[in-house]
Amino acid sequence: MNDKLQQLKEKLKLLRMYDHALGIISFDFETIVPKDAREEEADVLNFFANEHFKIRNSDESKKLVLDLYKEKDSIEDPLDKKLVEYLYDDLQKTINMTPEFDLKMSEIYSKAYNTWLEAKEKKDYSLFKDSFKDVLEIQKEAVALREKKLDNYYDNLLNDCEEGVLQEDLDKFFAELKEGLLELMDKIKHSKHVIRDDFLSRNVPIYKQEAFSNYLLKLNGYDLNKGALTTTEHPFTTPIARNDARVTTHYYEDMFLSNIFSIIHEGGHAILMQNERDCDHDHFINDHVSNGMHESVSRFYENVIGRSKEYIHLIYPKLQETFDEFKDVSERELYEAVNIVKPSLIRTEADEVTYGLHIIIRYEMEKMLSNGKLSVDDAPAMWNKLYKDYLGVDVPNDAEGILQDVHWTSGFGYFPSYALGNSYNAMYVKRLEKELPFKELVKKGDFASINKWMKENVFIHANVLTPKEWLKELTGESLSPKAFLEYLNNKYKDIYQF
């Protein structure tokens, strides 16, 4: 058996070479590839992803995984055992797939990405529609090919993103969340307090924003020797290799806050990546932090820290030093402005209160589109209707509507992670506040202590536990939006003085 484990690890080492190359090429594709070279570069990506698939799904690899799985109870090292279980689960998804199917799938996704970019640029959903249909169709075919699957189709997609957190959980979770958010929005709506926001759209040159981004990343504990920062259309973070977790952002001259919170958010993902256990890497299980857990961390840095009174106090002097555009803005005015609640069109720019509604809209649409209650043709109209119903806003065009996010170019299942992330971190922050003088640490910028606590409590088992197990282990409780709603109510009571 040890011999087989050894052989398996040799394969995984080889696959890691392909993953590393694919990571670099994907990063290039999303950050710097010139317009006219996009298609050629997508071909390269698809070719090497397919080579990766062929190694992973070869008869030899399959046999190794299946043999080891049969003997898994006699594997001594628990992380080796976990690895075999993960590979077995993954294999259930691909065992009946041909390399041709895998290639076709990649080609559909990359074509969808290219058409999405173009459609968004031209604010025209009709340019993306056919690709979107192809994506949903191939995702359905891929699920149909699985050796093991859940009865409800959409549950399979949810389960891929957040193992064990299915429609039943989410329906309940989102119902409670929605109710709480709408109640809070109502209180805010009736507040007489006016938050100053005139300076939010002031023009700020990009080079100043760049300097400030580097300051924030370093401040929060991101190690630039093990990562890099550059720009993209839709900010993301990617773990290219053990010592290479890269962050991206998008600068807008007339929305300086957009970059600031992208940076803190993406930096949060990267801090998790830079602080995963070495043993997880050594055992090839380092990519098993669920999306919801990951978002809990990024949104912990973005919101719980980044939008707190203490953090604004901490960064205010540097902000004044970097930007002479805000000489007339006080610390309190800045704090209130980064927390202004305003139903709006764009998810990534939304405040903490309305954000959840953006997610609920996407979740409901994914459900309807997955179970045939909504067609791809009618999707923009439904999108616009839900934005009107839930947020009261009119969507002026598809770019600011259904085309705003990149996610649907590679299928469904991801969005709930963001809302789960908010609730996860609200739950574990309660423990953090008991064990450390959290607010004081933020105020004095002691991120070493905060990141150490995160590493030792939040990150430590993230690669080996399911979201539900991890949350139980970390907080002693089960998933609920209560702590998050409580956090929001406390915070906004002070801001909106209700």
Place this chain on the structure above:
Amino acid sequence: MNDKLQQLKEKLKLLRMYDHALGIISFDFETIVPKDAREEEADVLNFFANEHFKIRNSDESKKLVLDLYKEKDSIEDPLDKKLVEYLYDDLQKTINMTPEFDLKMSEIYSKAYNTWLEAKEKKDYSLFKDSFKDVLEIQKEAVALREKKLDNYYDNLLNDCEEGVLQEDLDKFFAELKEGLLELMDKIKHSKHVIRDDFLSRNVPIYKQEAFSNYLLKLNGYDLNKGALTTTEHPFTTPIARNDARVTTHYYEDMFLSNIFSIIHEGGHAILMQNERDCDHDHFINDHVSNGMHESVSRFYENVIGRSKEYIHLIYPKLQETFDEFKDVSERELYEAVNIVKPSLIRTEADEVTYGLHIIIRYEMEKMLSNGKLSVDDAPAMWNKLYKDYLGVDVPNDAEGILQDVHWTSGFGYFPSYALGNSYNAMYVKRLEKELPFKELVKKGDFASINKWMKENVFIHANVLTPKEWLKELTGESLSPKAFLEYLNNKYKDIYQF
């Protein structure tokens, strides 16, 4: 035979996928990879370069090339025939190499690159010395393994870079060039004219330099939809794919001219790449423009155009608009300053007159190191001595001395190309000036006409002719530094008023 040609092209299509991936990863490696991930990324590069080698040097590929070469006289399409000849020549170099040897070679080169970066940063040659020895040793072993080779060892390296231009040619060429340059330097030394240079080291923020770089690239005819601009330690241009020729630069706050001429130089390489014939690409012979030809083009844009009175006239208004740092600098002062002759330490910053001496020093050192007349240990002392003898400058440290260039991390042979490039373009510009109102076109910024002439005359046969054939075809003459010396004398007579 057509069947074999078809099989060969299938292999080349596959190899092009690997080339494309390697191009992206190399680009990443030289532009953005974080410090702590360099080694891991070098492993990825070496792994895929080795996979490329295995395909290229497989028994199957070898047989195809050898079989087709035997029947080459019956290949109808002249570009197909050329392709087979090129592959046959390449095969003579690798036919006796094992994949293990190829991997070892890559590993030595990438280690040399990493140690060079570190040594340069720490200004300490001793950190690079052992790697340098390894590079020279493996280059020697690789030549020894060739099926066909030239008698003189160094000639093989020269021939790889500039086919047919060997020591015998270069000794004669450099002797004449050196004499002419020293004579001209003497005239300049005795000129009483003083060129104003106080503003050259003024601090210029990088964001302004970035904006100006984009202006210059577009102005000269570089297509940003088929390329990109970013930063690196040592500027280079790379043809990643048919529609992807990328340019890099290095910004120094206190040397704004450094970036300007890097940009024009690298942009020149890229304009050639963007204007190669489609049929060359379709026949897989698009990477056969010699280094000297390539440098002739980049240095045509950099010097003949970029440092001309007409070009300075053209860009002066935009320069004034972009940089308020130079309000007190007149057009004539700027023109003279970009042409100031001053013996100095750094090749890439050198003026057109002393530049040749930087190359001659490197050529002489390569010869000595290749034929055992100089040891790697003694190389810095010899470097410093030659700089004192030829240029009269004292080298203060290795970073500004022997460690300044990246080239020796991958062996010898390249440097003469730069000097050849200068002489090539001086020869063909004489024809250009007869056929087009060249100076007027520069003055009004009509690069479409200039680039068209370059495409139809200079670039057109560059992939199918040897440098000597190409020069004959283009100018009717043989290699000589005369035209270049004449060009310099005319230009500097006006500037230094002798």
